[in-house]
Amino acid sequence: SPVTARDQLEYEYIVVGSGAGGGPLACRLAMAGHKTLLIEAGNDQNRNLNITVPAYQAIVSNDPKIRWDMFVNHYQDQTRAMRDPKYVYEVAPYQYHVGPDPPSGAKPLGILYPRAGTLGGCVTHNALILITPHASDWDGIASITGDNSWAATNMNQYLDKVYEWLPVEPTDPTILLSDLKLVQQLASGAAVMGVGPDPLAAVIGLANTLLNDPNSRLNPTRDSTQGFFQIPLIMKNGARTAVRDHIDATVQAGYPLTVRENCHVTNITFDTSGSTPKATGVNYLDGSYLYRASPLSGGQGTPGSATASKEVIISGGAYNTPQLLKLSGIGPSAELNNLNIPVVVDLPGVGTNMQDRYEIPVNVKHGSDFVVLNGCTFDEKPHDECLTRWENNPYVLAARGAYATNGLAGTMVVRSNYASTTDVDMFIFGGPVDFTGYYPGWADAAVADHKHWSWYTLKAHTRNRAGTVQLRSTDPLDTPIINFNYFDTGTTAGRADTLDLDAMIQAVNMSREALRRYSNYAILGGDAFIEEEPGLAVQSDEDIGQYIKDRAWGHHASCSAPIGVDNDPNAVLDSQFRVRGVQNLRVVDASVFPRIPGVFIQAPIMMVSEKAADVILNG
Numbered sequence: 204s205p206v207t208a209r210d211q212l213e214y215e216y217i218v219v220g221s222g223a224g225g226g227p228l229a230c231r232l233a234m235a236g237h238k239t240l241l242i243e244a245g246n247d248q249n250r251n252l253n254i255t256v257p258a259y260q261a262i263v264s265n266d267p268k269i270r271w272d273m274f275v276n277h278y279q280d281q282t283r284a285m286r287d288p289k290y291v292y293e294v295a296p297y298q299y300h301v302g303p304d305p306p307s308g309a310k311p312l313g314i315l316y317p318r319a320g321t322l323g324g325c326v327t328h329n330a331l332i333l334i335t336p337h338a339s340d341w342d343g344i345a346s347i348t349g350d351n352s353w354a355a356t357n358m359n360q361y362l363d364k365v366y367e368w369l370p371v372e373p374t375d376p377t378i379l380l381s382d383l384k385l386v387q388q389l390a391s392g393a394a395v396m397g398v399g400p401d402p403l404a405a406v407i408g409l410a411n412t413l414l415n416d417p418n419s420r421l422n423p424t425r426d427s428t429q430g431f432f433q434i435p436l437i438m439k440n441g442a443r444t445a446v447r448d449h450i451d452a453t454v455q456a457g458y459p460l461t462v463r464e465n466c467h468v469t470n471i472t473f474d475t476s477g478s479t480p481k482a483t484g485v486n487y488l489d490g491s492y493l494y495r496a497s498p499l500s501g502g503q504g505t506p507g508s509a510t511a512s513k514e515v516i517i518s519g520g521a522y523n524t525p526q527l528l529k530l531s532g533i534g535p536s537a538e539l540n541n542l543n544i545p546v547v548v549d550l551p552g553v554g555t556n557m558q559d560r561y562e563i564p565v566n567v568k569h570g571s572d573f574v575v576l577n578g579c580t581f582d583e584k585p586h587d588e589c590l591t592r593w594e595n596n597p598y599v600l601a602a603r604g605a606y607a608t609n610g611l612a613g614t615m616v617v618r619s620n621y622a623s624t625t626d627v628d629m630f631i632f633g634g635p636v637d638f639t640g641y642y643p644g645w646a647d648a649a650v651a652d653h654k655h656w657s658w659y660t661l662k663a664h665t666r667n668r669a670g671t672v673q674l675r676s677t678d679p680l681d682t683p684i685i686n687f688n689y690f691d692t693g694t695t696a697g698r699a700d701t702l703d704l705d706a707m708i709q710a711v712n713m714s715r716e717a718l719r720r721y722s723n724y725a726i727l728g729g730d731a732f733i734e735e736e737p738g739l740a741v742q743s744d745e746d747i748g749q750y751i752k753d754r755a756w757g758h759h760a761s762c763s764a765p766i767g768v769d770n771d772p773n774a775v776l777d778s779q780f781r782v783r784g785v786q787n788l789r790v791v792d793a794s795v796f797p798r799i800p801g802v803f804i805q806a807p808i809m810m811v812s813e814k815a816a817d818v819i820l821n822g
C-alpha cells in the first residue's frame with residue numbers, strides 16, 4: 204500500500220479516525236498545506252476485492268481483517284431483548300450462538316452491530332448507498348444553534364465539495380432488466396407508488412423510474428417527492444470508490460498528510476496549566492488488530508504519543524468518539540468518578556442522545572432462482588463466475604453483470620402517515636437477497652441461495668433519542684456498553700414511540716401490497732413465492748407491531764456527542780464542532796448531530812466533514 208506510517212510525531216493537526224467524518228477533513232487540512240496526522244486503528248485493505256466489488260457489500264462485513272463486531276442492547280430488559288432470533292451468545296472467544304436455546308455457560312452478548320476498523324472507516328464496508336439529507340436536517344441545526352452557516356442553502360456548497368472526490372452512479376438498469384422475475388418484483392413495488400397499472404405501462408414506467416435520481420437537485424420539491432427510484436451508489440464504473448481512495452490520492456499527490464495505520468488512540472493529552480484545559484495531542488498503542496471488537500485481536504500494542512500544535516480532532520464514530528472522550532476525562536463526572544478517571548471537563552451529554560433508524564424486512568422465497576445471480580457464489584473463489592465477469596469486462600450495458608451493483612435494485616420513497624414534517628420518511632428497498640438484519644453469519648445467509656426477495660424498510664427522522672454509550676472499563680481496547688432503548692423503553696413524549704412504530708407497520712403493509720401486486724404482472728413469467736418474514740401468521744397491526752419491536756435493527760448510529768446551544772447542559776459541542784470547556788479539541792463524525800439526519804447517513808457526515816474543514820481553515 205502507498206499509505207504508510209512515518210515516525211515524525213509533531214503535527215499541526217491530528218485527526219483520529221479515517222471514516223466518513225475524519226477522512227475527508229484530514230485530506231482538506233493537508234491540501235491546505237497543514238502538516239496533518241491521520242491516525243487509524245485499522246489498516247489499509249487496498250486490493251482486497253471485498254471492499255471493491257459492490258455485490259460483496261454483505262460479505263465484506265464478515266472479513267476478519269476489516270470487521271469490528273460490536274454487540275448492542277436494543278432493550279436493557281434481556282428477556283425482552285432475547286425475543287429477537289438474532290440475539291447472540293458467546294460460546295468461546297469470537298464464536299457465537301445465535302437465537303434461542305444457547306448451550307449452557309454461553310454468555311449473552313446482545314445484537315451484532317457491524318463496524319469497520321480499516322482505512323476509510325465504515326465507508327469501506329458499507330452498502331454504498333448515498334442519499335443526500337433533507338434541507339430540514341440542516342435548517343434544524345441552524346435553528347437550534349442560531350448559527351446560520353448551518354442553513355441548507357449554505358450547506359449545499361459542502362455537497363459540491365464531496366462530489367469533487369466522490370463518484371456516484373446508479374446500478375446500470377440494463378443489469379436489472381435482464382431478469383424478468385426481478386422486473387416483475389420491481390414493477391410491483393413501482394405500482395404501489397403509482398407507476399403504470401397495466402403490465403406494459405408498468406414495465407415502461409419501471410424502466411423510466413430506474414433513471415430517477417432520488418438526490419436530484421433539479422427538483423425543488425425533492426425532499427417531499429414520493430415515488431419509485433433508482434439507488435445512487437458510491438462507485439465508479441461498477442467498483443466501490445470511497446473515502447479510502449480519497450485519502451490515498453491525497454497522500455499520492457504529495458500533500459503533507461501522514462497516515463498512521465494500525466494505531467489505536469487511547470486518550471487525548473491536555474495542558475492543564477492555564478484556566479482552560481488545552482488539547483495537545485494523543486497517546487496511542489501501535490499494533491494491528493488491538494481493539495477487542497476485532498476477531499483478530501489479542502496483542503497489547505506499543506505505547507507512543509504525538510502532538511498537535513493547532514488542534515486534535517476526534518472522528519472515531521458514534522461509539523468510539525464518546526468512549527475516547529470519556530477515557531480522556533471528558534464526560535459525565537459521576538461515570539468518570541466511578542471508574543477513577545480524573546475529570547477534565549464534566550460534560551453530561553457525552554454518550555447520550557444516541558439515535559438510529561429502525562429497519563424491518565418482509566422476505567419471501569421463490570421456487571426458482573433469480574437468473575441475474577446465476578454463477579454468483581459470493582466467495583471470491585475461481586468458480587465465482589460473476590467475479591470473473593466483473594473483473595474481465597468494461598462497464599457498459601450490463602457487461603460487468605450482477606457484481607457491479609450492491610444488489611438493491613430500486614426503492615419506494617414514501618412519506619408515511621405519521622411523518623413529523625413534509626419530508627419523505629421511509630425508503631422501502633427491494634432486492635434479490637435474504638436480509639433479516641445483522642447476526643454472526645448474516646452475510647453468508649443473505650446470499651446462501653438465489654431464491655429470496657426482500658422488501659426492507661428504513662425509517663428516517665426517527666424520534667427516539669434515548670441511546671447511550673458508557674464505558675465498560677478504563678481499558679481503551681475494551682468495547683463500550685451500548686444501549687439503544689428502543690421504542691417504548693426510550694423517548695415516549697408526544698407518542699414518539701407509537702408514531703415511529705405506526706410508520707413501520709405502514710411500511711410492512713406496503714411491502715405486502717407490493718407482493719400482492721406481483722401476480723398482476725404474471726405475463727413476465729415469475730414463479731410463486733411464500734412469505735417467510737414476518738410470515739403469514741402475523742397479520743393484525745398489533746402482531747406486526749410486536750414483530751417490529753422484536754426484530755427491528757439499525758445501522759446509522761449517531762448523535763452521541765451532539766452540537767447544541769450554550770445553555771443546553773447536554774450539548775457536547777458548539778456549532779463549530781468545538782468540545783465545550785476545552786481548547787483545541789473538536790469532534791467531526793456521526794456523533795455531532797443533535798437529530799439523526801436524512802434517510803442515509805454517510806452523505807451528511809461527509810458534508811459535515813467538509814464544513815468542519817472550512818470552519819477550521821477559514822474560521
Ligand SMILES: Cc1cc2nc3c(=O)[nH]c(=O)nc-3n(C[C@H](O)[C@H](O)[C@H](O)COP(=O)(O)OP(=O)(O)OC[C@H]3O[C@@H](n4cnc5c(N)ncnc54)[C@H](O)[C@@H]3O)c2cc1C
Nearest residue numbers: 220222223224244324325329330331332468520793804805
Ligand atoms: C453494514 C453497514 C452498512 C452501511 N451502509 C450504509 C450505506 O449504504 N449508506 C450510508 O449512508 N451509510 C451506511 N452505513 C453507515 C455509515 O457507513 C457510517 O455511519 C459512517 O461511515 C460513519 O462515519 P464516521 O466517520 O462517524 O465513523 P466510521 O466511518 O466508523 O469511522 C471511524 C473510524 O475511526 C477509527 N477509530 C475508532 N476509534 C479509534 C481509535 N481509538 N484510534 C484510532 N482509530 C479509531 C475506526 O477504525 C474507523 O475507521 C452503513 C453502516 C454499516 C455498519
